[in-house]
Amino acid sequence: MAGLVRRGPSGVEDMTKSSGATNSVSIAMCGSGGAGVMTAANMLLDAAADAGYFALFGRSSGPQIRGGEAAALVRLSSEPVSSVDDTTEILLAIDWQNVHRFAAELPLDAHSVIITDPTQGDVPEVMAKSGARIVELPMKDLAKEIPGGRPNMIALGAVCHLIGLPVDIVTEVLGKSLKKKRADAYEASVAAVKKGAEAALTMGQTKRLPAIAGDKPKRWTITGNQAAGLGAVRGGITFCAAYPITPATEILEWLTGALPKIGGTFVQAEDELASVNMCIGASYGGAPSLTATSGPGLALMIEALGMSTASETPVVVVDVQRGGPSTGIPTKSEQSDLNIAIYGLHGDAPHLVVAPNSIGDCLFTTQWAVHLAESLQAPCIVLSEQSLGQSRAIIPEPADVAFVGKRLIAQAPAEGEKFKRYALTNTGVSPMPVPGTPGCQYTADGLEHTETGLPSSQSGDHFAQLDKRLRKLTGHEYGDHWATIEGEGDIAVITWGSCTGAAREAVERARADGVAAKLISPRLLSPSRPDAMAKALAGVKKVLVVELSHLAQFHKYLRAEYDLPQTQVLHRAGPLPIRPHEIHSRLLAMGGK
Amino acid sequence: MTESCALSYTAKDYKSEVKPVWCPGCGDYAVLSSITKAFADLGLEPHKTAVVSGIGCSSRIPAYTNCYGFHTIHGRSLVVATGLKLARPDLTVLVAGGDGDGFSIGGNHFLHSCRRNVDMTYVVMDNRVYGMTKGQPSPTTEADWDASAMAPPGGTGLVPFNPLAIALSAGANFVARAFAGDPNGTASIIAEAVRHPGFSFVAVMSPCVTFREEQREWKNVVRPAPGPAATTAAEAAARLMTDDGFNMGVLYKGDRRPYQPVTGTGKTVADLDAEFVL
Numbered sequence: 001m002a003g004l005v006r007r008g009p010s011g012v013e014d015m016t017k018s019s020g021a022t023n024s025v026s027i028a029m030c031g032s033g034g035a036g037v038m039t040a041a042n043m044l045l046d047a048a049a050d051a052g053y054f055a056l057f058g059r060s061s062g063p064q065i066r067g068g069e070a071a072a073l074v075r076l077s078s079e080p081v082s083s084v085d086d087t088t089e090i091l092l093a094i095d096w097q098n099v100h101r102f103a104a105e106l107p108l109d110a111h112s113v114i115i116t117d118p119t120q121g122d123v124p125e126v127m128a129k130s131g132a133r134i135v136e137l138p139m140k141d142l143a144k145e146i147p148g149g150r151p152n153m154i155a156l157g158a159v160c161h162l163i164g165l166p167v168d169i170v171t172e173v174l175g176k177s178l179k180k181k182r183a184d185a186y187e188a189s190v191a192a193v194k195k196g197a198e199a200a201l202t203m204g205q206t207k208r209l210p211a212i213a214g215d216k217p218k219r220w221t222i223t224g225n226q227a228a229g230l231g232a233v234r235g236g237i238t239f240c241a242a243y244p245i246t247p248a249t250e251i252l253e254w255l256t257g258a259l260p261k262i263g264g265t266f267v268q269a270e271d272e273l274a275s276v277n278m279c280i281g282a283s284y285g286g287a288p289s290l291t292a293t294s295g296p297g298l299a300l301m302i303e304a305l306g307m308s309t310a311s312e313t314p315v316v317v318v319d320v321q322r323g324g325p326s327t328g329i330p331t332k333s334e335q336s337d338l339n340i341a342i343y344g345l346h347g348d349a350p351h352l353v354v355a356p357n358s359i360g361d362c363l364f365t366t367q368w369a370v371h372l373a374e375s376l377q378a379p380c381i382v383l384s385e386q387s388l389g390q391s392r393a394i395i396p397e398p399a400d401v402a403f404v405g406k407r408l409i410a411q412a413p414a415e416g417e418k419f420k421r422y423a424l425t426n427t428g429v430s431p432m433p434v435p436g437t438p439g440c441q442y443t444a445d446g447l448e449h450t451e452t453g454l455p456s457s458q459s460g461d462h463f464a465q466l467d468k469r470l471r472k473l474t475g476h477e478y479g480d481h482w483a484t485i486e487g488e489g490d491i492a493v494i495t496w497g498s499c500t501g502a503a504r505e506a507v508e509r510a511r512a513d514g515v516a517a518k519l520i521s522p523r524l525l526s527p528s529r530p531d532a533m534a535k536a537l538a539g540v541k542k543v544l545v546v547e548l549s550h551l552a553q554f555h556k557y558l559r560a561e562y563d564l565p566q567t568q569v570l571h572r573a574g575p576l577p578i579r580p581h582e583i584h585s586r587l588l589a590m591g592g593k
Numbered sequence: 594m595t596e597s598c599a600l601s602y603t604a605k606d607y608k609s610e611v612k613p614v615w616c617p618g619c620g621d622y623a624v625l626s627s628i629t630k631a632f633a634d635l636g637l638e639p640h641k642t643a644v645v646s647g648i649g650c651s652s653r654i655p656a657y658t659n660c661y662g663f664h665t666i667h668g669r670s671l672v673v674a675t676g677l678k679l680a681r682p683d684l685t686v687l688v689a690g691g692d693g694d695g696f697s698i699g700g701n702h703f704l705h706s707c708r709r710n711v712d713m714t715y716v717v718m719d720n721r722v723y724g725m726t727k728g729q730p731s732p733t734t735e736a737d738w739d740a741s742a743m744a745p746p747g748g749t750g751l752v753p754f755n756p757l758a759i760a761l762s763a764g765a766n767f768v769a770r771a772f773a774g775d776p777n778g779t780a781s782i783i784a785e786a787v788r789h790p791g792f793s794f795v796a797v798m799s800p801c802v803t804f805r806e807e808q809r810e811w812k813n814v815v816r817p818a819p820g821p822a823a824t825t826a827a828e829a830a831a832r833l834m835t836d837d838g839f840n841m842g843v844l845y846k847g848d849r850r851p852y853q854p855v856t857g858t859g860k861t862v863a864d865l866d867a868e869f870v871l
Contacts (some may be wrong), residue, residue: 049871220869230869233862239680261860265679270705274672277665281645281676284663285684289676307666394871435661435677435684438640443655443662454611455656455664 024077025163025207026085028106029155031094033067036152041072043156045221045392046173047165048076052216053209055394056081056359058387060105061331062098069098071105076163078210080396082358082501086581088112089207091127092159094139094151095120100127104576108132113206115158117151135203142195148188149195157196164208167197218397220360224388225250225292227362227398228318229258232290234363235370236405237316238264239287241278243271243297246330247386248320251292272297276304279315283308284444286434288374288405290366292318295337296327298381302344308379309349309469311444312422312432314407316369318382320389321497323574333387334574335497335548338557341381342526350470352380353526357484357500359388360395365523367403368481374405376472377432383525387498387577407432412439420451424464428472473527482524485536489516491590492537494564495546496521496554499578503546506583513584515591517544528561542590543567546583548574604629607639609659614650616724620773620799620808621651624718627771627779627797628687629658634784635685642685645674647694650725651718651799654689668699671706671715678713679854685787686713693723696732696754703756707763710791712851716783717756717794718773720801720808728804741804756796757833761826761845766791768829768845769822773799774812775841782843791851811839818842 027044031037038059045057056075062068073088075081087107092115093099108114108130116123117139128134137158139151160170171190178186222230229251232240240259242252252266259266265282269275272293279289293301298319308315321337323329341353352372356365366382373380410431413419421442423430433440447455448462456462484500487507495503500521507517520536522529537543543564547554550573558564570578570586607629615621632642642660646652648667655662661684665673670688678686695703695717706715721738723729728741730749733756737748760768767789771779779797786793798815800808818836822843823829829845 219871221871222869226869230865233865239676241676258865260855261858261865262862263857263859265854265856267675267679267854269672270701273669274675274702274705277669277672278676278679280665281663281673281678282680283676284673285643285677285681287680289680303666304669311663397870435643435681436641438638441640441659441661443664445656445664446666447664453656 023079023210024075024081024085025090025209026073026075026088027090027092027159027163028071028073028088029092029094029159030069030071030099030102032069032097033064035094036150037070037072037094040152040156041074043170043173044074044159045394047160047170049219049221049394050169050173051165052212053078053394054080054219056084056391057393058084058391060102062101069101071099071102073105076209078212081393083505083580084502084577086579090115090159090162091132092155093117093120094155096122096124100124103127107579113203115203133204137199139196142199143192146188146191146195148184149192150189153189153192154196154199157193158200158203160193161197161200162203162206167194219394220397221392221394222359223250223390223392224356224359224362224384225320225390226254227359228292228366228382228384228389229254231363231366232316232370233258233262233264235367235403236288236374237290237370238262239279239282239289240264240291241267241269241275241282242291243269243275243293245294245297247322247390248292248294248318250389251318251320272300273304276301276315276317280304280308280313283313283315284435288314288370290316290318290370292320294320294322294330295324295340298337298340302340305351305379305381306345306347306349307446309345309351310446310448312377312430312469313444314373314377314379316366316373316380316382318366318384320384320386322386329575331386332575333385333498333548333577335385335499336550336553336574337383338525338549338553341383342557348466350473350527351378352376352473353383354380354524355383355497356388357497357521357523359391359393360398362388363398364401367401370405371403374407375429376476377407377429378469378473383497385498409434410437410440412437418452421453422449422451422465422468424451424468427475428468428470478524478529482522482529482532483536484521484523485518487511487516487518489518490539490541491515491517491544491587492520492540493517493544493546493583493587494520494558496525499546499548502578502580503583505580506587509580509584510587510591513588513593515587515593517587517591525557530562533562537565541565544583544586544590545569545571546578547571548578602633602636604633607632607659609657611656613657614653616803618802619650620720620801621654621718623773623776624651624716624779624797624799625654625657627776627783628654628689628716630776630780631783631787634780635787637685641683642687643677645677645686645688646670647690647699649691649694649723651689651691652694668694668702670694671699671702674713675706675709675711678711682712687787688713688715690717692717692719692721692733693731696756700732704759704763706792707760707765707794709852710764710766710849712790712792714783714786714793714795716797718797718799719756720799720805722801722804724801724804756794757844758830760794761830761833764849765794766847766849766851767793767843769795769843770841771795771797772811772815772841773797774815778841785843789846791847791849815839815841818844822846
């Protein structure tokens with residue numbers, strides 16, 4: 001596929017030598033509400049899971065609250081998948097109602113196959129002009145031949161046959177979900193899947209999944225939002241108050257069920273002002289606390305995060321970013337809350353900002369966030385993204401790391417000794433009492449204060465407390481977790497969050513093409529780590545910054561915090577993900593290829 | 594708590610050494626004394642008691658007590674206190690603040706705290722003015738009040754907020770009105786509010802002698818409420834809508850069950866992994 005002409009999302013043709021990941025197949029299934037696209041895609045994922053594959057499953061849907069057109073975007077591979085691919089091998093439409101709305105999210109090329117039901121209208125021009133091969137599959141008519149048969153199961157059978165997933169694995173998955181509850185539906189689905197697979201016999205060759213060699217690897221199936229929830233409780237969270245918001249709601253949904261099971265508390269608050277302040281109140285009481293939200297909610301929470309900073313009361317806020325500003329694009333991804341997360345607080349307010357860089361990393365990074373917030377008695381914002389949070393993936397089994405929130409707890413002072421809640425310690429971290437401890441009574445305050453916590457407007461107290469609150473963050477040993485750093489080379493891609501997967505794939509492809517590049521994806525965004533970044537950039541002559549922000553917020557942040565060599569920027573607004581070939585072609589150009 | 598412990602405190606045990614920022618003659622001094630007297634009468638241990646406030650003159654109270662305190666941000670005292678009480682049901686939580694903090698910027702939390710009915714007590718020192726910022730009309734200010742340069746000529750023309758009526762209709766489990774000029778009466782109402790399960794609301798008329806000089810007259814017009822507390826919100830509302838705002842005492846005592854989130858079914862964090870393992 002070297003030298004293939006690809007059509008970028010903007011419609012501009014761009015050249016790339018990228019061949020795509022050889023071990024993966026990307027499938028898009030779409031249709032109108034009720035067509036069963038998501039059911040079929042989930043079954044496809046379950047079957048692939050049973051067969052030992054890894055997967056990434058994103059979804060896109062129209063603005064309707066329920067139903068409406070939907071597209072399931074599935075990438076399956078024998079290797080872990082952390083990015084969407086450049087192209088779609090199979091696009092299957094149960095019908096074409098409003099599917100043109102997804103056109104920009106479904107890259108096609110001459111090697112793609114479009115499977116269409118001839119009774120459901122023509123392939124939209126925007127897709128047909130990609131040059132993809134179009135094959136017909138009368139899903140509706142074939143389904144009618146089976147009592148209770150449904151077109152989405154015909155579709156599932158056809159797709160599985162084409163990519164090389166054995167039909168008996170699919171029927172086994174159907175058995176697990178349907179056999180006991182609805183025997184008739186099970187029989188009809190099995191028959192439909194078989195009929196679909198049979199019909200695919202005449203469709204010709206498409207890209208197939210490689211066989212899984214040896215034992216199936218240990219894997220999990222999880223969404224980024226579930227992973228963040230699990231990371232929270234692994235880190236020791238016992239209290240969550242939250243207000244529903246897309247695309248963070250699944251974190252709350254998961255914690256609503258999980259927290260009571262382990263003796264924790266979940267509260268649905270009246271708004272985001274309430275949710276974050278309830279968390280701060282619970283944290284003051286000794287319970288490690290977390291809330292989750294998206295951009296509009298984070299904007300409302302900012303004042304309280306200043307109080308958390310000043311009063312040194314830890315709290316974790318997960319922001320699952322969506323398109324902004326204002327209501328923006330609630331259901332789609334963007335990396336444009338970086339500025340508010342790092343710079344949004346009024347006053348000089350050092351705090352923690354971390355970002356997971358894969359679906360699986362939502363678990364580790366949220367767990368680490370709890371550990372950091374509790375250890376450093378500061379607020380920690382976790383910047384996740386819609387494309388991480390709401391995508392389901394089959395990932396390598398996550399490591400069980402030992403990070404648990406450990407607060408430095410104050411003991412009752414000796415008789416006659418005055419307790420100093422904000423004592424100026426060397427580390428800047430002062431022992432924090434759990435209410436109920438005799439002799440440690442203090443008033444937590446957003447007002448500047450003395451070491452004992454008394455309000456003070458004196459310059460000396462202000463300097464001392466500001467410095468203490470900064471010192472505890474900058475002096476902490478964050479270890480290697482501050483960034484994901486992979487490979488060596490005199491070019492570095494610096495990126496963050498969801499773009500990391502595409503950058504990783506691009507760096508690997510560039511290496512295969514003779515351009516050595518390294519990947520630097522900071523997980524700790526605030527405080528910055530100038531020494532660690534300098535070390536990571538030693539010997540690097542050129543940098544490519546990659547991010548999903550119209551204003552290139554990450555690039556500006558890097559410029560402000562770090563010394564960078566000659567730097568280029570690849571950035572644009574969400575929601576279209578930056579695909580590996582875009583980064584790959586920039587790397588080849590930077591490497592003189 | 595043992596009985597011997599309950600007898601061992603006086604109001605002084607709950608007061609810190611910090612000197613209040615309030616103006617001479619401010620009603621809040623008396624309310625501070627009433628709160629500490631109520632704590633002493635209840636025999637609460639200072640380290641097992643928390644006082645949470647927002648922003649404003651009266652919200653300075655936590656630091657003037659010897660309890661655990663949180664002087665939070667403007668309007669958010671009730672929700673910080675809610676989180677604290679839910680995480681620590683063993684603590685006694687009292688929330689204190691003013692009319693601007695509670696009914697304007699914090700109005701939404703007031704509604705939902707009444708609805709939620711968490712077991713805590715909310716004492717609002719209502720002086721019908723923003724004192725800390727020097728005299729602007731508040732949600733409880735009379736529509737025609739224009740004695741301050743900060744008020745529009747002829748007054749705001751806005752209907753004053755009726756916090757007791759709102760509390761009743763939103764579901765508060767205990768509603769009372771007190772007068773700062775009667776510190777013993779106020780202390781006794783606050784103690785009863787703390788004792789009563791669920792969300793207890795005590796509106797204390799606390800004169801601002803700096804910006805509302807005329808409130809000095811309150812002491813001449815307040816009187817005890819004519820009867821005992823109503824046990825239905827409807828009856829309480831009927832009384833409230835016909836009184837002139839100067840009847841002091843407990844207006845309503847309900848029997849709603851305090852909010853208690855579901856918790857504790859004995860699993861471990863490791864058990865939660867199972868749903869994700871293939």
